[in-house]
Amino acid sequence: MLRTYYRSLKYLSRSVRRAFGTFPRECPLCGYHGKFLGYGYPYVCDIYCPRCGSLERHRLLCIAERERRFFAGRDVLHFAPEVAVRSLILAGQPKSYVTADPFVSGIDRKENIEALTFADRSFDVVVCLHVLEHVDDRAAIRELYRVLRPGGLLVAMFPIVEGWDETFEDSSKSSQEDRLLHFGQHDHARYFGRDARQRLAQPGFVVEEFTAVEPHVARHGLTRGEKVFVCHRPSEPKPILAGDITDREAPPVARTLPEPVFLLQSPPSGWPLDTAAQPPN
Numbered sequence: 001m002l003r004t005y006y007r008s009l010k011y012l013s014r015s016v017r018r019a020f021g022t023f024p025r026e027c028p029l030c031g032y033h034g035k036f037l038g039y040g041y042p043y044v045c046d047i048y049c050p051r052c053g054s055l056e057r058h059r060l061l062c063i064a065e066r067e068r069r070f071f072a073g074r075d076v077l078h079f080a081p082e083v084a085v086r087s088l089i090l091a092g093q094p095k096s097y098v099t100a101d102p103f104v105s106g107i108d109r110k111e112n113i114e115a116l117t118f119a120d121r122s123f124d125v126v127v128c129l130h131v132l133e134h135v136d137d138r139a140a141i142r143e144l145y146r147v148l149r150p151g152g153l154l155v156a157m158f159p160i161v162e163g164w165d166e167t168f169e170d171s172s173k174s175s176q177e178d179r180l181l182h183f184g185q186h187d188h189a190r191y192f193g194r195d196a197r198q199r200l201a202q203p204g205f206v207v208e209e210f211t212a213v214e215p216h217v218a219r220h221g222l223t224r225g226e227k228v229f230v231c232h233r234p235s236e237p238k239p240i241l242a243g244d245i246t247d248r249e250a251p252p253v254a255r256t257l258p259e260p261v262f263l264l265q266s267p268p269s270g271w272p273l274d275t276a277a278q279p280p281n
């Protein structure tokens with residue numbers, strides 16, 4: 001028994017030493033080079049940029065943005081706005097930028113994501129990171145689809161257990177202790193499984209995935225296999241003109257899940273980053 005406690009203390013001591021970082025990393029958001037700090041509950045070492053406050057998911061979105069340029073010239077809604085992501089979006093030069101959240105002060109709009117007050121087709125891009133596991137995700141996804149214009153994008157991230165076919169949710173697990181035990185956080189309502197893709201596709205989105213792979217994982221302190229889900233609201237078909245055989249024979253818009261079409265396997269062009277182009281800290 002004493003030996004077991006001694007071993008636990010040894011692991012605790014090692015963890016404390018690693019609280020201030022293990023390996024030097026690069027933050028693609030602010031250009032920081034050095035060790036990342038720990039963050040969260042339960043505590044995770046080596047994930048928090050001490051300069052800009054970015055976490056793994058923010059840095060993965062930054063790399064995806066460098067590949068895809070989601071924001072340039074577009075009307076962007078940012079739900080539950082994180083400071084690091086706000087800087088990233090503004091550096092992408094959107095046409096307009098609106099922040100929304102039900103609780104946080106100092107933002108543009110107080111909004112319930114399950115019943116948004118924005119008009120239909122108000123935005124080109126919606127960014128929604130680590131929100132859907134807290135709320136009625138089906139209602140929220142319907143609302144996000146509604147406020148996007150045809151051709152628009154929902155950029156979403158959330159915790160997902162790829163080993164599970166189905167999302168685990170149980171409304172009887174309502175106490176903070178139960179939610180912490182079953183969903184990993186006191187205010188989470190579910191753990192998504194692989195069927196999260198079908199849940200995203202339900203209102204009509206076509207879902208792509210952007211995955212964290214090497215060399216980015218080690219270089220930027222990302223979580224292996226973490227995904228950015230990029231959900232496309234299909235463009236509406238052109239109106240059919242009399243005698244226009246081509247339009248009449250056009251295939252219907254695909255609504256099925258495609259294979260992931262962009263898995264980043266190599267550094268994006270222009271790497272290493274031009275630090276002059278970095279967003280402000």
Ligand SMILES: [Zn+2]
Nearest residue numbers: 027030049052
């Ligand atoms: Zn940073």
